[in-house]
Amino acid sequence: MTVTLFVGCFSANKENQGQENNVKEPSADCDFAVISSAQDSVVFEELLADLDLENLKTRELSEVVVDIALYFEDAPYVAHTLEISDQECLVVNLREFDCTTFVENVLALSWVVKSGDASFDRYVDLLKELRYRNGNLSGYPSRLHYFTDWLYDNEQKGIVRVVSNDFGDADFDASVNFMSENFSRYPALTNDSSFVDEMRSVEKLVSLIKFKKVSPGHISNVTNSIHDGDIVAFSTNIDGLDIVHLGFSYFTNGQLRFIHASTNGNRVRISEQTLEEYVNSQKHIDGVLVARPQEDFLFN
Numbered sequence: 001m002t003v004t005l006f007v008g009c010f011s012a013n014k015e016n017q018g019q020e021n022n023v024k025e026p027s028a029d030c031d032f033a034v035i036s037s038a039q040d041s042v043v044f045e046e047l048l049a050d051l052d053l054e055n056l057k058t059r060e061l062s063e064v065v066v067d068i069a070l071y072f073e074d075a076p077y078v079a080h081t082l083e084i085s086d087q088e089c090l091v092v093n094l095r096e097f098d099c100t101t102f103v104e105n106v107l108a109l110s111w112v113v114k115s116g117d118a119s120f121d122r123y124v125d126l127l128k129e130l131r132y133r134n135g136n137l138s139g140y141p142s143r144l145h146y147f148t149d150w151l152y153d154n155e156q157k158g159i160v161r162v163v164s165n166d167f168g169d170a171d172f173d174a175s176v177n178f179m180s181e182n183f184s185r186y187p188a189l190t191n192d193s194s195f196v197d198e199m200r201s202v203e204k205l206v207s208l209i210k211f212k213k214v215s216p217g218h219i220s221n222v223t224n225s226i227h228d229g230d231i232v233a234f235s236t237n238i239d240g241l242d243i244v245h246l247g248f249s250y251f252t253n254g255q256l257r258f259i260h261a262s263t264n265g266n267r268v269r270i271s272e273q274t275l276e277e278y279v280n281s282q283k284h285i286d287g288v289l290v291a292r293p294q295e296d297f298l299f300n
Contacts, residue, residue, distance in 0.1 A: 033137055034124060035085060036092035043094040044120050047071060047109065056113050061295040064110045065229035069248050069259040069268075072102070077266040083187065088140045090128050099246050100147065102261035102268060103231060104130045106248065107159075107293055115298050130154060140188040141198040147233055147243035148174040149206045151291055158297045160231065164290040167225045168212030172289060176203045178240035206242070213287035219276040223256050231291040232258050232275065236284050244284065249275065 051071065056064050078096035085091075094105060108126040112118050129135040132142050133153050144150040154160045180200045183189035189196050213235050214222055226232075226249050233246040247260025250270060257271045258278075271278055279285050 033088075034090045034092065036124070040092050040094045041120055044109075044123065047094075048118055051113070053113060053118060057116060061110060061114055061293055062227050062229035064113055065106060065248060065293060066250060066259070068109050068113070069102075069106045069229075069250075070270075072097070072106070072268045073259070073270070075261075075268045077261045077263055077268070082143075086187075086191070088137065088143065088188070090124065090131070090137055092124060092127065097261040097268060099261045100150075103246055103248065110293070111298060114295065129157065130159065140192075140195050141202055145179060145199075146174070146176050146203070146206050147246060148176065148209050148211070149202065151211070151233065151289065152206075152209050155291070158294055160291040160293055162211055162289065163225070163230065163292045164214055164288065165212045167222045168214050168287075168289075169218040169221075170213050170215040170287055172211040172213035172235055172287065173207075174209055174211075174242040175207045176240060176242050177207075179203070181240060211289055213289050215287050216276070216279045216285075219279060219288065223275075226256060226275075226290055227292065229293065231293070233289040233291070234279065234282070234285045235287045235289060237286045238284050243289070247271070249290070 047068070051067065056067065076096045077098065079098050081093050081096060081098065081101060082091045093101065097105065104127060107130060108123050111126050112123045115122065128137055130150075131144060132138075133144055133149070135157065136142060144153055151160065151162055155162055177200075179186060179189065180196055180203055183196045183199075189199065228249060228251055230249040231246060232249050233243045235242065236244040238244070245260065247258040250257050250259050252270065256275045257273070258275055259268070259270055261268050262271075273281065275288065279288060
């Protein structure tokens, strides 16, 4: 199996599909466990200046998510932007995204806007909460590499709710082992064999997680149960993997599409196909999980 099989953005390896050997070597050190640039602060301030914050604060979280996702339309898709240090750091990058970092950044920014504390530090804190198990950055295995793990952990924290459990028609059982079986693809695992053992332990726990998914033939029956700004995660039949792509649901002209950082055109875009058409066109996708960001998270 090669990474050219993957559709969209394979959330567990963050590599650019079709460029299997083009892996960035660690090149940056992090101060206080965070890597960010002045450019990211500029993008953050520009976003706050361009959007009507007072209006957004009073709107539904789903509307805020969609507005911020669309704000980044045409931003470049770039793979493995998190793999730039020989130690695990919180990487802040608002200039370029893969499908997972796009979702994480839009969510963190949405909660910053809704919270009324529109500070860069607050955004960074929320990004860490989303990206790491229990919100704690404690080495490479603490990052939520598999999106099943991401969904489970962030549901436990009250950040999202996996609503496809309410209307899904098929069982989703993640049986993951890709990272430990292919550790040579990951510089962090190659450099520290103890991380491979830790990832095997993580994979065993992730493989126990049970969700409901929407099968391809059932999507049209549950369209009304999906809301703007929901996270849509595409499950796969590829051995060892769980989720191969994700984005935000978006209704436009009465059709359910999604906003995503796409390898098709290498940019953030609204899908050309409807959600149902996209799933049916991809032979390695076998369903959709849907998670809803929770506004109550801000007040807990």
